[in-house]
Amino acid sequence: MRSTAKRVLVTGGAGFVGSHLCERLLAQGHEVLCVDNFFTGARANVAHLLGDPRFELMRHDVTFPLYVEVDEIYNLACPASPVHYQFDPVQTTKTSVVGAINMLGLAKRVKAKILQASTSEVYGDPDVHPQPESYWGRVNPIGFRSCYDEGKRCAETLFFDYRRQHDLGVKVVRIFNTYGPRMHPNDGRVVSNLIVQALKGEPITLYGEGTQTRSFCYVDDLVDGLIRMMETPHAVTGPVNLGNPGEFTIAELAALVRELTGSASPIEHRPLPPDDPRQRRPDIALAGELLGWAPAIPLREGLARTIAYFERALQAA
Numbered sequence: 467m468r469s470t471a472k473r474v475l476v477t478g479g480a481g482f483v484g485s486h487l488c489e490r491l492l493a494q495g496h497e498v499l500c501v502d503n504f505f506t507g508a509r510a511n512v513a514h515l516l517g518d519p520r521f522e523l524m525r526h527d528v529t530f531p532l533y534v535e536v537d538e539i540y541n542l543a544c545p546a547s548p549v550h551y552q553f554d555p556v557q558t559t560k561t562s563v564v565g566a567i568n569m570l571g572l573a574k575r576v577k578a579k580i581l582q583a584s585t586s587e588v589y590g591d592p593d594v595h596p597q598p599e600s601y602w603g604r605v606n607p608i609g610f611r612s613c614y615d616e617g618k619r620c621a622e623t624l625f626f627d628y629r630r631q632h633d634l635g636v637k638v639v640r641i642f643n644t645y646g647p648r649m650h651p652n653d654g655r656v657v658s659n660l661i662v663q664a665l666k667g668e669p670i671t672l673y674g675e676g677t678q679t680r681s682f683c684y685v686d687d688l689v690d691g692l693i694r695m696m697e698t699p700h701a702v703t704g705p706v707n708l709g710n711p712g713e714f715t716i717a718e719l720a721a722l723v724r725e726l727t728g729s730a731s732p733i734e735h736r737p738l739p740p741d742d743p744r745q746r747r748p749d750i751a752l753a754g755e756l757l758g759w760a761p762a763i764p765l766r767e768g769l770a771r772t773i774a775y776f777e778r779a780l781q782a783a
């Protein structure tokens with residue numbers, strides 16, 4: 467083990483991003499405590515890590531206090547897809563807000579650094595493109611997406627108040643659409659949706675005309691950004707955008723998925739859901755400046771890896 471090995475808590479560690487983060491931290495020689503209530507995560511996502519004596523998996527809901535000794539906390543616990551976060555919206559807000567209070571309280575007690583996985587959704591339906599961190603957002607406080615958007619905004623508030631009141635080592639990153647292996651096959655997120663539909667030969671659904679744009683960051687790039695952010699000096703708090711600025715319309719994404727899967731699935735148009743952002747693209751200048759970070763994996767390559775994962779997962783199902 468490296469002499470700089472740390473004890474790292476990853477909340478939501480059995481989820482899509484969290485499982486990749488746990489893997490990377492172990493590979494760097496750290497001890498990892500993965501905490502998850504398995505709402506959207508799964509033991510299977512980290513099953514391959516269970517044999518490592520430096521890895522520990524704990525079933526726990528972050529809306530309840532946690533007493534452990536750690537050096538760093540990555541707070542990822544929160545369902546991330548609309549299907550899941552709208553299933554029990556009150557619990558979603560609680561997870562973001564009470565979860566943040568509990569994890570910040572823990573960080574304060576044990577003097578740990580703590581990173582919050584915030585989201586581009588804090589910008590809402592933006593009227594500024596691309597969105598820099600200085601943009602305050604345009605968020606509906608009472609809509610279907612508000613439990614997530616406002617929960618995450620309140621969590622950011624708590625992080626910065628803990629900083630101002632207690633000088634806690636806080637790091638806030640705003641994550642833009644991320645994709646990769648271990649995304650949920652049925653959670654309605656656009657990349658997994660399109661891939662699963664294409665692989666099953668089902669119609670590929672586009673909401674509206676498919677002209678709304680998104681940027682897609684491959685999960686390995688994101689994990690690299692999260693770790694770089696945690697390693698910044700105390701003075702660096704963020705918020706820092708992490709995402710891939712390459713902007714694609716959903717229709718373009720669908721065409722690429724069809725090409726890479728060799729699928730003949732027809733395209734089917736459905737009405738746009740309420741509050742669906744029209745355009746979403748990160749301004750990652752600050753991440754470049756502070757972290758020396760930029761995504762490295764092009765969409766075509768990341769999609770090919772993700773498709774390979776879903777092919778295996780669908781065969782095993």
Ligand SMILES: NC(=O)c1ccc[n+]([C@@H]2O[C@H](COP(=O)([O-])OP(=O)(O)OC[C@H]3O[C@@H](n4cnc5c(N)ncnc54)[C@H](O)[C@@H]3O)[C@@H](O)[C@H]2O)c1
Nearest residue numbers: 478481482483503505506507527528542543544546641644
């Ligand atoms: N994937 C993205 O594109 C994206 C974009 C922006 C922000 N994020 C943020 O990154 C984090 C990880 O997202 P993901 O895509 O891996 O989603 P995910 O749903 O796969 O992972 C979230 C994990 O948190 C766990 N969880 C939920 N509520 C919990 C609770 N109360 N207590 C303990 N565990 C709980 C879930 O079981 C799951 O394992 C989330 O906080 C999400 O908001 C992700």
